[in-house]
Amino acid sequence: MEPVLVKNFTLPELEAWVESIGERRFRARQLFRNIYARKVRSWGECTDLSKLFRVQLENGTRLDALRLMEKREASDGTLKYLFGLQDGHTVESVLIPDAPRHTLCISSQVGCAFACKFCLTGTLGFKRNLHTAEIVDQVCQVQIDLGIGTRITNLVFMGMGEPLANYDAVIRAISVMTNPNGLAFSHRRITLSTAGLVPGMARLGQDSPVNLAVSLHASDDALRSRIMPINRKYPLESLMQACRRYPVAPRKRITFEYILLDGINDSPEQARSLVKLIRGIRSKVNLIPFNPHPDSEYRRPPDERILAFQEVLQKAQITAIIRQSRGREIGAACGQLAAGYGEDDED
Ligand code: SAH
Numbered sequence: 001m002e003p004v005l006v007k008n009f010t011l012p013e014l015e016a017w018v019e020s021i022g023e024r025r026f027r028a029r030q031l032f033r034n035i036y037a038r039k040v041r042s043w044g045e046c047t048d049l050s051k052l053f054r055v056q057l058e059n060g061t062r063l064d065a066l067r068l069m070e071k072r073e074a075s076d077g078t079l080k081y082l083f084g085l086q087d088g089h090t091v092e093s094v095l096i097p098d099a100p101r102h103t104l105c106i107s108s109q110v111g112c113a114f115a116c117k118f119c120l121t122g123t124l125g126f127k128r129n130l131h132t133a134e135i136v137d138q139v140c141q142v143q144i145d146l147g148i149g150t151r152i153t154n155l156v157f158m159g160m161g162e163p164l165a166n167y168d169a170v171i172r173a174i175s176v177m178t179n180p181n182g183l184a185f186s187h188r189r190i191t192l193s194t195a196g197l198v199p200g201m202a203r204l205g206q207d208s209p210v211n212l213a214v215s216l217h218a219s220d221d222a223l224r225s226r227i228m229p230i231n232r233k234y235p236l237e238s239l240m241q242a243c244r245r246y247p248v249a250p251r252k253r254i255t256f257e258y259i260l261l262d263g264i265n266d267s268p269e270q271a272r273s274l275v276k277l278i279r280g281i282r283s284k285v286n287l288i289p290f291n292p293h294p295d296s297e298y299r300r301p302p303d304e305r306i307l308a309f310q311e312v313l314q315k316a317q318i319t320a321i322i323r324q325s326r327g328r329e330i331g332a333a334c335g336q337l338a339a340g341y342g343e344d345d346e347d
Contacts, residue, residue: 003062006035007133007140010175011182021060023053032181035063039144065133066091066141078327081142085110085134089127091160092337093138095152096326102146103154106138107337108170109161114195116215117227118259120293121160121337129166135173139183155185157192158213160337164192164200174208187211188249193257198234201242209247213255213286214239218265219273227264236277243281253319254283259334260306261290262299271312284319291325291333 009017014028027049034046043049043057066083069090073079079095094105112119113126143152155177157163163170170192176182177190193213194201201212216239218224224231231239243254256278260266274285287310289300301309306322313320325333 001060004060005062005065005131005133006031007063007065007136007176008131008172010132010172011179021056027053029181031057032179036140036176036179036182037184039140041144064141065131065137068141068145071145072330074327074330076326078330079142080327080330081138081145083138083141085130091130091134091138093142093159094327094337095142095146097150101153102150103156104139104142104152105156105158106135107159107161108135108157108163108166112161113165114162114228114230116195116217116229118217118261118290118296118298120296123295129169130161132169132172132176135169136176136183139177153189155190156213157190158334162195162197164194164197164204167200167203171204171207174210178208188252191255193255195228195230196234196239196242197230198238198242201246205246209249211249211252211255212243212246213257214243215259216256216274216277217259217261219270219277223265227261240277240281243278243283248282252282254281256283256285257288258285259288259290260301260309262301262305264298266301266305266309268308268312271309272316275313275316275318278318284321285313287320287322288325288334289322291328293331 006014011028011032014031015025018027019025030048034040040046043054046054066085068081069084070082071079077097081093083091085091089110091107091110093107096103096105107130109129110127111125112121114122116122139152139155174190177185178187187210191211191213192204193215195215217227221231221235224236246254248254287306289306290298292300310320310322327333
C-alpha cells in the first residue's frame, strides 16, 4: 500500500485518520506538534508516542514530501532552494533575509497556466498543482536547513504558480501553517499573491483571509489584457470590485504589485491612471523594476523613469515602494523561477 503522506492532512483530517487506525483522537495533536513544532526527522524521535504507534507510523506513512536537491546563496544573502517531487518534477522556494524578518517565498504549482508575458514561469506552461504536503514541506525543510538560530517569520505565496488556481491545496496548507499546533504562523504574516482570479479572491476572503497582494501591472484593460491574458476573463472593473470587497485585516493593506516595463507601462500618465484606479482602496503599491530573463522582450526602465513614476503616486498620497528584487544573479528574483525546466521541456 502507498504510504500515507501525513503533511497532506489538516489537523481535523489527521484526527480522523488516527481514529481510523485505532488510535485516540488527541494523538493527532501530538503528531502535529512533533512534525511542525519539533520538526522531527523520523518517528523514532517521537518519544511521547507508544512504541506500537511509532512502528505503525514507520510502516504506513511518509514524513517528507520534498527532497532538497540544491541550495544556492546570492551575495545579498538570498537563498534559493530547489526541491525534487516524488514524480520527478521540481519546484523552488526563495528565502529573503531582511532583518528582523526572514520571508520565505513559496511555490503553489509546477509551472503556471496563466502565461503573463513578462514572467519566466508563465512562459514555460503548466505541469501540475502541488499537493498540500508539497506546499507545507517547503516551509518545514527550509526551516530545518536554517537551524534554530534563524526563524522564518513571514510566508508569501509569490513563487511559481497561481495559488488561487490550486485553491483547495493552498487553503489546506494555510490551515496547517496557521494552526497553533502546526506551523503556528499568524494569518497576518502570510501573504497570497494573485494574478487576479476574481472568484478565488472572494472565496479566500471568506475561508481564510490572509494578506492579499494583487499583480496589477497595468491600469487599463487593453494593456493589461495584452501582458496578462487572465485580464480578458476578469477585467479591471471586476478585479477592483473584488479588492474593495476583500476583508483586509486591521492595520493591513492590499499590496498592488506593479512591474515597471520600459516604454510599456511606465509613463507618468499611466501612473496617474493607476492613482485613479486604486483610489479609495486601503492599499500600497510595490513597484518592481522588471527582472530580465533569457529571451524576454522587455527591459527595465532607466532609474529616472522609475523615480518619476513613484513620485506621481507619492504626490497622490499613495505609499509606493520600489522593490529592488533580491537574488537576481542566482535567478531567485520575482519572475525568474523556472525550477528544473530546460532539461525536460519537450514533454
Ligand atoms: N501568480 C501569482 C503569484 C506569482 S507572484 C501572481 O501573479 O501574483 C510573482 C510576482 O512576481 C508577481 O507579481 C509577478 O507578476 C511578478 N513578476 C513576474 N515576472 C517578473 C519579472 N520578470 N520581473 C519582476 N517581477 C515579475
